[in-house]
Amino acid sequence: MTQKPLDSLTLYKRLMRYVVPHWKAFLVSVVCIAIVAATEPALPALMKPMLDGGFVGKDKTLIHLIPMLIVLLFLVRGSANFAGAYAINWVGNKLVMDLRMDMFGKLIRLPTAYFDDHVSGNLISKLTFDVTQVTLAATNVVLISVKDTLTIFGLLGWLFYLNWTLTLLSLVMAPLIAIVIKTISKRLRQTSRDTQRAMGEITQVLEEGIECNPVVKLYGGQEYEMKRFYESANRVRRFNIKQSAAAAANVPIVQMIAAISLAVIVYLATLQSSSDKTTVGGFVSFITAMLMLTAPMKRITGMSEYLQKGLAAAESIFGLIDEEAEPDTGKTVLTDAKGEIEFVDVTFSYAESAKPALDNFSLKIPAGETLALVGASGSGKTTLANLIPRFYHPTKGKILLDGHDINELALENLRDNIAFVSQHVVLFNDTVAANIAYGKMGGAGREDIEAAAKAAHALDFIKEMPQGMDTLIGENGVKLSGGQRQRLGIARALLKDAPVLILDEATSALDSESEKHVQAALETLMKGRTTIVIAHRLSTIEKADRIVVMQKGRIMEVGRHKDLLESNGIYANLYRIQYDSHKG
Numbered sequence: 001m002t003q004k005p006l007d008s009l010t011l012y013k014r015l016m017r018y019v020v021p022h023w024k025a026f027l028v029s030v031v032c033i034a035i036v037a038a039t040e041p042a043l044p045a046l047m048k049p050m051l052d053g054g055f056v057g058k059d060k061t062l063i064h065l066i067p068m069l070i071v072l073l074f075l076v077r078g079s080a081n082f083a084g085a086y087a088i089n090w091v092g093n094k095l096v097m098d099l100r101m102d103m104f105g106k107l108i109r110l111p112t113a114y115f116d117d118h119v120s121g122n123l124i125s126k127l128t129f130d131v132t133q134v135t136l137a138a139t140n141v142v143l144i145s146v147k148d149t150l151t152i153f154g155l156l157g158w159l160f161y162l163n164w165t166l167t168l169l170s171l172v173m174a175p176l177i178a179i180v181i182k183t184i185s186k187r188l189r190q191t192s193r194d195t196q197r198a199m200g201e202i203t204q205v206l207e208e209g210i211e212c213n214p215v216v217k218l219y220g221g222q223e224y225e226m227k228r229f230y231e232s233a234n235r236v237r238r239f240n241i242k243q244s245a246a247a248a249a250n251v252p253i254v255q256m257i258a259a260i261s262l263a264v265i266v267y268l269a270t271l272q273s274s275s276d277k278t279t280v281g282g283f284v285s286f287i288t289a290m291l292m293l294t295a296p297m298k299r300i301t302g303m304s305e306y307l308q309k310g311l312a313a314a315e316s317i318f319g320l321i322d323e324e325a326e327p328d329t330g331k332t333v334l335t336d337a338k339g340e341i342e343f344v345d346v347t348f349s350y351a352e353s354a355k356p357a358l359d360n361f362s363l364k365i366p367a368g369e370t371l372a373l374v375g376a377s378g379s380g381k382t383t384l385a386n387l388i389p390r391f392y393h394p395t396k397g398k399i400l401l402d403g404h405d406i407n408e409l410a411l412e413n414l415r416d417n418i419a420f421v422s423q424h425v426v427l428f429n430d431t432v433a434a435n436i437a438y439g440k441m442g443g444a445g446r447e448d449i450e451a452a453a454k455a456a457h458a459l460d461f462i463k464e465m466p467q468g469m470d471t472l473i474g475e476n477g478v479k480l481s482g483g484q485r486q487r488l489g490i491a492r493a494l495l496k497d498a499p500v501l502i503l504d505e506a507t508s509a510l511d512s513e514s515e516k517h518v519q520a521a522l523e524t525l526m527k528g529r530t531t532i533v534i535a536h537r538l539s540t541i542e543k544a545d546r547i548v549v550m551q552k553g554r555i556m557e558v559g560r561h562k563d564l565l566e567s568n569g570i571y572a573n574l575y576r577i578q579y580d581s582h583k584g
Helices: 008-016 020-039 042-056 060-107 112-117 120-162 164-211 213-218 222-274 280-321 381-387 411-416 432-436 439-443 446-455 459-463 482-496 512-526 561-567 570-583
Strands: 341-348 358-365 370-374 396-401 418-422 500-504 530-534 546-551 554-559
Touching: 008 120, 008 280, 020 060, 020 120, 042 060, 042 120, 042 280, 060 120, 060 280, 120 164, 120 280, 164 222, 164 280, 222 280, 341 381, 358 381, 358 396, 358 554, 370 381, 381 500, 381 530, 411 418, 418 482, 418 512, 432 446, 432 482, 439 482, 446 459, 446 482, 446 512, 482 512, 500 512, 546 561, 546 570, 554 561, 554 570, 561 570
Parallel strands: 370 530, 370 546, 418 500, 500 530
Antiparallel strands: 341 358, 341 396, 546 554
């Protein structure tokens, strides 16, 4: 569902809520910057007595006092500037961290279906690139506003004091400047959105180039990937150029308007000076203050670029944060689950598919039974397994665990009762021990971890590793063989000791020797648990209590291995094809 874009004010208020917890440091930065801004008009103010009293009037007191005041002025300004810059950078970095924590917290709680529709590169880009763009909008923009607004008002106050008629004339240009800023701001917001989307594409291509590197090399995809990366990088370049052009046009246009205003005022001030309506010190002080106005005006007009970048990034960030997490309305908690599972008229369709992946599927699995699911790809086996831990929700029907609708169970409690081992075991770039005792099992003792590893036939190869259980295994266990990764996944499931076990093609990608070890480990794991085995290799499920043959989301046959062979149906045909293929 497409979310309605938030208006700029709402976005900015929400962004500033992340600054509130760090208000003390933010207040320090604002006060320090206010001090810098308040002292800005002091320099042109010192010009008048220095010229009129020192150079013209030869006042010795002022001759000695003015240099000391100048040194003191810059000492105060320098100290306040440092403290303000340090405090605001501290707040900015905390803001980025807080946003990243909220984004990542939401990311790991989003429904599985969300990741089916969103490429990982775009999601990574939100956390790495987009979030850094909001810092200027949430912190620096406020400081620029405070500092330069106070500076402008201070300088204008001094100018009004010196010559109110000329100062009023300079303000005539303000409405024209406001129109220019508003027009260019719209352009900056759109180009910022485009840049963020393009950065997501670049991250995606980069991620695939790294993860799929062996395939790229083997199939000669280097030129194709270079072309994809060039197109993504070129899009980022084009949008950045458009953004830079809009930002670059903003400042000179405003400066040109200000320059015309300044030229007129200098001319009129010169006429007043020649007619003795002002002193030399007053004239120099007025011109100095006018010239000093250009820098804060430049920053104020240039601030629009940072603001629009930040607001465009905030749209992207809050779009992710506002996504609905997995529904978890269940209240029931099973303290001692047995593992009985029942599917009651379950129908399920993926979002963009017209045909159901499961069609009125009904089946009861007694606690402790080993049930095998077989069938061609697309028959609904993996879909069925994904519905049990509520990765997806049935379109129709219900699933029961020990007689309780799984939707009525607390999500955390439901998943505490399920262990999962798939063909592609997910491992983390951490130690062997941390991968076995993952998540809630992190507090497990070393003896329990080793016992699980031993039962999974993994302890022998773990002991041969450089640091044993404390060896880092690399990204997704890149330093391990396929069989070793599988056995670590089995050790993890053993340590969890859940009453329900789902095995999804757990041995299909292994050589004969590895399969022997893994199969032995699986037999240990399956004892006393309700086990659902998804397998293409039928030889691995001959000992199953029951075998369910699926086709197009429906049950076609149910029975033991021997009985299904004797019935000479779909299963017997699949078995003969595999047997003949293996024999050949």
